[in-house]
Amino acid sequence: MNLVTPGIGLIFWTTITFILLLVLLGKFAWKPILAAIKTREKGIEDALASAENALKDMRELKSNNEKSLLEARAARDILMKEAREMKDAIIAEAKAKSQAEADRIMNSAREQITNEKNAAVADLKNQVAALSIEIAEKILRSELSSDEKQKALVTNLMKDVNLN
């Protein structure tokens, strides 16, 4: 039957055509097409990967930024705290110092006052003593200015003296 009897002519030409097609298409069509598709697929893959990486980097950067912001904030807080502490310390020190100075000045003033007072008292005592002597001298002089008075005195004294 013709339908299922392969003809030698068609077998021959099919073989020739197929081999020719395989060689020509393989060299001039499939090779460049497949290479181009592969290159493009690789390009797309790379682009996707690099986009992914960029996203990752950005996220990292963002988180880094946040971290450094937090760190900066913390550092600022510490600095502020330190500054505050330092300020307090300085004020306290200054206060203590000024207090001490004031105390010292007060003490020395008090001491001086005491000294001055003592000196004044001593001076006063001396003057009182001198005055007393002067007065006593003047009194003596006036008491002993005449013989009667001297005699009266002696008598008076003699009266007091109890010759026992």
Added chain:
Amino acid sequence: MINKINIFRKFSAVCPVIIALFLMISTHLSASEPQEDAVVIVQEGDGSHAIDPHAKGSEKKMDISAVAFEHVLDAHSWHFWGEGHEVASMPLPVILYSNVKGLQMFMSSRFEHGHASYNGYSLYEERIVSENPTESVYDFSITKNVAQMFLSMILMLWLFISIANSYKTQGLTTAPKGKQSFFEPLIVFVRDDLAKNNIGGKNYEKFVPYLLTVFFLILINNVFGMLPIGANLTGNIAFTLVMSVITLIVTNLNGNKHYWHHIFAPPAPKAIWIILIPIEIVGIFTKPFALMIRLFANMTAGHIIIISLIGLIFIFKTTMASFVAVPFALFISVLECLVAVLQAYIFTMLTALFIGSACADHNEDGAHNEDDEAAAVKHH
């Protein structure tokens, strides 16, 4: 997607059954009165130029099986339309090699559609026979099928080389345009879904050009066969024979140690080897043989079904039959469009599968591959 393919597979499985039925019916019809019809045709050609085909219709029985075979078989001239003296056809070159006269070349118009003999040769049922009984003739003519194959070759070369060039001119950064954008997904499909999935491993890439050539040669000729004046190349057993023999050669040249070990030292008790080894050896050939028959039967079936359905109008001799025949023929035509793509896919897929099972690393998925293959073969 997979569901759809399964449906397609079922349809394509139905086709050979239908063709078998039609072949049985048509051979029975032609066998019953072959001589009478042949005589009628010769008479018609010989004399009576003024015969009105309609007037003669009552005398002459329409031989649908002859018409059907005329449509699916190869021819030495490219017939477009018309019959007898109003025929529009293109003569094709005849190339003969005979053990007596050597190589000869002449146009098929010399035979005057089988009514004349030339140089001691005559055309009988599209076969060139010598009038000298001792002479054996080998027919290497550029027949209708060969001419269409050359056309498809030129089309493929132009198409794919210009696509390859458009990658060079447009660069890789621009999106594909025109035919490039139509064929690129098909090329990627053959590479990824046929080659990579079925062959796998590292070496699938070297088979991709072969599989692409097979896929597009079959696809384009399937589609050409669907055209009204196209030749039924992919439904010709010689074409499918060559394609499947190439599959056989490629598969076995790439068979690895495991493949041959499986054939000549199957994993079974040695007592069974005496049965198994011959079966395995036959199995080498049955796989490509099934490929050959599948493509041939599917493509031929569609053409015969359509011509038979149209033939119903002439058998019943009433135009009313066309209300049934034409919608059915349309349905089968649409189905054939699907089968044209499907059979190109199946041929390529199974070729890839055979290559894959011959050169795959069987350590992990050898059994799996064989199961796939068995399932795939069963479906068609």
